[in-house]
Amino acid sequence: MSDHATDNTTQAPHFHVEPARTYLWIFGWLMALLILTVLAARVPLGPFNIFVALLIAVVKALLVVIFFMHLRHATRLTWMFAAAALVWLGIMFVLTLNDYVTRGHVPQRHYVPPTAIQPHVPEH
Amino acid sequence: MTEIPAPILPGTDPVPTDAVQSHAQDVHPPYLAHHFDDLEQQHEADTLGMWAFLATEILFFGAVLTGFTVYRLNYYHEFQAASHKLLEWAGGVNTAVLLCSSLAVALAVRACQLRDRVWLVRWLLITMALGLVFLGIKAFEWTTEFREHLLPGHGFDYALFTPRDSAGHAAPHEVVLPPEGGTGGGSGGGAAVGSRSPQPDQIAAEKAPLLSPEVDFKPERAELFFCFYFILTGIHATHMIVGLGIFSVLTYRAHKGYYTTGHTNPVEIGGLYWHFVDIVWIFLFPLLYLIR
Numbered sequence: 001m002s003d004h005a006t007d008n009t010t011q012a013p014h015f016h017v018e019p020a021r022t023y024l025w026i027f028g029w030l031m032a033l034l035i036l037t038v039l040a041a042r043v044p045l046g047p048f049n050i051f052v053a054l055l056i057a058v059v060k061a062l063l064v065v066i067f068f069m070h071l072r073h074a075t076r077l078t079w080m081f082a083a084a085a086l087v088w089l090g091i092m093f094v095l096t097l098n099d100y101v102t103r104g105h106v107p108q109r110h111y112v113p114p115t116a117i118q119p120h121v122p123e124h
Numbered sequence: 125m126t127e128i129p130a131p132i133l134p135g136t137d138p139v140p141t142d143a144v145q146s147h148a149q150d151v152h153p154p155y156l157a158h159h160f161d162d163l164e165q166q167h168e169a170d171t172l173g174m175w176a177f178l179a180t181e182i183l184f185f186g187a188v189l190t191g192f193t194v195y196r197l198n199y200y201h202e203f204q205a206a207s208h209k210l211l212e213w214a215g216g217v218n219t220a221v222l223l224c225s226s227l228a229v230a231l232a233v234r235a236c237q238l239r240d241r242v243w244l245v246r247w248l249l250i251t252m253a254l255g256l257v258f259l260g261i262k263a264f265e266w267t268t269e270f271r272e273h274l275l276p277g278h279g280f281d282y283a284l285f286t287p288r289d290s291a292g293h294a295a296p297h298e299v300v301l302p303p304e305g306g307t308g309g310g311s312g313g314g315a316a317v318g319s320r321s322p323q324p325d326q327i328a329a330e331k332a333p334l335l336s337p338e339v340d341f342k343p344e345r346a347e348l349f350f351c352f353y354f355i356l357t358g359i360h361a362t363h364m365i366v367g368l369g370i371f372s373v374l375t376y377r378a379h380k381g382y383y384t385t386g387h388t389n390p391v392e393i394g395g396l397y398w399h400f401v402d403i404v405w406i407f408l409f410p411l412l413y414l415i416r
Contacts, residue, residue: 015167015388017237018230027227034219038212041414053410061403068230069399070392075168078175085179089186093193100194 016073026067033060155387163386170389174396185359185404192352192411195345200415202345205285207415209274210353214265215413218258219405225254226402229395236391241384244391248375251398255368262361266354275354276347285343353412360408363401370394 037056041049066072071082153163160166196203232247273281374394377383383391 015237015392017234020231020234023227023230023234027223030223030226031220034216034223037410037414038216041410041416044416049414049416050410053414054407057407057410060406064226064399064403064406068226069396070233074171074175077168078172081172081175081179085182088179089182092183092186092190096190096194097197101197 016070018067018070022067026063030060030063033063153386155382155385155389167389170393171396174393178396178400181363181400185356188352188356188359189407189411192356195348195352196411196415199342199345199348201341202285202343203349204415206346206349206353207413209269209272209284210413211265211268212413214261215409218261219409221254221258221261222402222405225251225258226399228254229398233388233392233395236378236383236388239384239386241378241381244378244384245375248371248378248391252368252371252375255364255371259361259364259368262357266357269350274350276351280347280350282343282347285341285346356408356412360401360404363404367394367398367401370397 033056037053040052040056043049045052065082071079156163156166160169228247228251232244232251235243235247269275273279273284371394374383374391378391
């Protein structure tokens with residue numbers, strides 16, 4: 001153990017040691033946001049409740065990703081991999097909801113072929 | 125302290141500049157795989173590989189969440205009523221438990237980087253204990269919901285989500301009309317009561333306080349919510365169990381001293397997995413429990 005104790009002073013350069021204070025601060029913010037999201041669900045905002053809840057969740061996830069998962073010290077390539085997941089997730093959501101959300105918004109018309117239209121003949 | 129195993133390959137590789145110097149007779153640290161130039165390259169490859177895996181995991185959960193979103197938009201009232209059957213305090217406490225466990229993981233990685241074997245093992249054990257607390261609360265929730273006949277399938281109690289008239293009979297959907305005198309009361313005042321009786325049925329109101337007199341309110345859609353609920357929380361809990369297995373191995377090997385000689389990658393990678401599972405729950409909690 002003694003040789004390891006001396007090794008505590010020398011760090012291999014391939015990782016970055018955060019001060020414990022940073023983790024505690026991020027943890028405090030996460031807990032505060034958890035309380036906030038529970039309280040925000042009680043405020044009647046109509047359809048905006050879900051947006052507030054998702055916004056808080058995204059902020060919490062970003063705090064975890066950037067600080068706890070050390071993305072801020074990761075390489076650009078790692079950033080790209082993390083972002084790529086969100087891009088594909090966005091494609092899945094946007095293209096799916098693009099269909100389901102707009103159903104019924106476009107007026108449906110029954111197509112009547114021109115040959116089926118009978119000229120109106122007034123009766124006399 | 126268990127002796128660190130000798131390097132697998134005798135060294136034709138050049139000595140990396142950032143190699144751990146405590147084993148000066150080794151040409152490179154034993155944990156540097158021979159197909160990597162140096163520790164930094166190995167660290168980048170490990171991290172990148174884990175993020176690639178996490179990207180697939182995001183899409184795995186994302187597919188279920190996409191379906192959930194579609195139905196939540198279409199069947200909002202039923203999903204809202206179904207969400208109120210969940211134990212909100214349990215979901216909130218579980219979120220806090222997972223956030224605590226994430227902090228423990230972050231501190232475990234830090235202890236690993238600082239080569240503090242004792243605290244590394246301690247933080248890993250704390251993480252696993254918190255993971256078990258999460259699963260325990262989750263099991264309690266599932267048991268409660270099973271007893272309340274909220275499990276989709278044969279035993280599902282549609283009456284929990286059926287609007288009732290004053291006599292307590294399940295009213296056909298067509299009969300249920302908006303109550304006279306407006307709905308500007310409280311959250312549950314007479315909402316579930318048909319128009320025939322001015323006296324609100326307290327039992328029905330308490331049993332189904334949120335059932336608004338929607339003409340097309342269908343209890344089957346609430347059952348669909350519970351399908352999503354059990355699948356989402358189920359695959360999340362499966363990930364938690366896998367994480368506990370990973371952390372068991374990590375704790376054992378950390379106790380043996382494998383990760384306090386500068387070999388931080390396995391603890392970091394396992395930590396990434398744990399944080400990811402935490403993030404999934406960060407989204408599941410408001411999406412499932414907080415539909416108000």
